[in-house]
Amino acid sequence: MLKVVIHIDEFDKWQMVINNIKNFIADVGDNGGKIAVVVNGAAVNISLSKTDKGILTEMEKLTKKHIQWYFCKNALVGNGIDFKSLPEYIIVVPAGITKLIELQNKEGFAYIKP
DSSP states (O other): OEEEEEEEOOGGGHHHHHHHHHHHHHHHOTTSEEEEEEEOGGGGGGGTOSTTHHHHHHHHHHHTTTOEEEEEHHHHHHTTOOGGGSOTTEEEESOHHHHHHIIIIITOOEEEOO
């Protein structure tokens, strides 16, 4: 099974991340890979954006395909985002950088940054 962690820290890259995930699933199938997305920096602001509900809808749909979404607590705090405002499928981790390292070194995920 292929395992990939996609790292997003720029708000403007969300659609590219969603497209990359869809392309990966289309290529390997629903059960051919494992996908984690680590979100930090300005990209955490998606949870507050009223104009980008399409991205949140896509994230929710992809969650049903077992995509894991990890949001950095440091970035959330730095951007003034209340954890309770996040959809329940988002996992808050203490530090996004540490989660990236764990996924790559301990769990064998390949790193992708659009």
